[in-house]
Amino acid sequence: MAFTAKDVQTLRQMTGCGMMDCKKALTESNGDMDKAVEYLREKGLSAAAKKADRVAAEGVVYAVADAAKKVGAIIEVNSETDFVAKNADFNAFVAQCAQIIMEQNPADVDALLACKTENGMTVEELLREKILVIGENLKIRRFVREEGTLATYIHAGGKIGVMVKFDVSDGIADKAEFVECGHDVAMQIAAINPGYLKREEVPAAVVEEEKKILEAQIQNDEKLKNKPAQVIEKMVTGRVEKFYKENCLVDQAFVKDGNMNVAQYVAKVAKDLGGKIEIESFVRFEKGEGIEKKADDFASEVASMVK
Known part of the structure; x- marks a missing residue:
């Protein structure tokens, strides 16, 4: 039985599954809509898709570097609850994704999802499998891959991750003193959260806005606003x-x-090491930053149920 693009769209609306999955389901079921729905349920795709709408703002940030190959990756994978972040299987999946990023160099998250794993599954297929096993929506949110001399640091079991890139003289990167230095700098970034590497990178508009705020604060201070202009400027x-x-x-x-x-x-x-060490760049991910979390109001929920 033939099927049309409209049939694919209808199946997508019924199950919430992706277009290619729906197309494959209709192909396997010879265009029979009921059998296609059953196919998707058997594969677990429909259940995974239903979880996809749930907010995932917990999870972990993971950072790793291969000193020998001079490549590293930092990745954030989100879950619905903090409990899952402690799950060994979930953390193994995150580490596997980081390894794939280092080895296959995907351009973005969509490209990462299409990458093949060791067992032949794509990352997206493996992700769906984890969603079904763990029972929560999971989402690969972002990652950065770097090449060069790198240092990484993970804080509080994956709450914050940092990856720092250095420019160093030959023979420096392998020294214990440099490894300690890289760790110290990465810890500094995790703790203090700098917005920029150096002042030359701060946009002029940001500096001007900061000046305006400071000038306004001075004008609102009775003790300072009547100071001479040159004093205020200083x-x-x-x-x-x-x-x-x-x-x-x-x-x-x-x-x-x-x-x-x-x-x-x-x-x-x-x-002390008789060479050059310069910080070239850094990446800092904090778990769930910028994601709007759903505020659960249990009392209101119960009240609405008894009305």
Whole structure:
């Protein structure tokens, strides 16, 4: 029995499954809609699709680097509850995805989902399998892959992940002192959450907005607003400098020694090792950041049930 594109669309609306899955189901069932629905249910695809609408804002961030191959990856995979983040099978899946990212270099999440795993399944098929086994909506949200000399750090069991890229002299990367330095810098990023690597990267518009806020604060302060213009200008300049020291990684006070900033700490380690160490870039993921979580109101729910 033949089927049309409209039949595929109808099946999608009935089951919530993807277009290609619906097309395959109709092909396997010779266009019989009921048999196609049964096919999708047998495969577990319909159940997985129904879970896909549920908000997944928990989960883990995972970061890993292969020093020998000079490649690393940081990935966030979300679940509905924090309990799943402690599931060994879920964490093994996340680590497997990171390994695939390093090895196959997918361009984006869609490309990652299409990548093949060791057993021949695609990542998307494996993800659906995990959704059915675990019983929650799971979602690969984002990842970054880097090549070069890298350091990674995972905080609080996957709440925060960091990957830092360094430019170093030959022979430096393998030294224990550098490994410790990389770990320290990654921990700093996790703890203090700098918005930028260095002040030159801060957009001019951000600096101007900061100046406007500071000027407004001064004008609203009775003790300061009547100061001479040049004095106010110096105050604004000083506060902008403070903004840089709080928001730019290399200018931040080093958390393990407040007598130096991060740039000075890295320079000290480089000098001790007789080479060059420079921070080139960093990525910091925090689990669930920017995802709007559903606020459960149990009392209201119960009240609505007894009306």
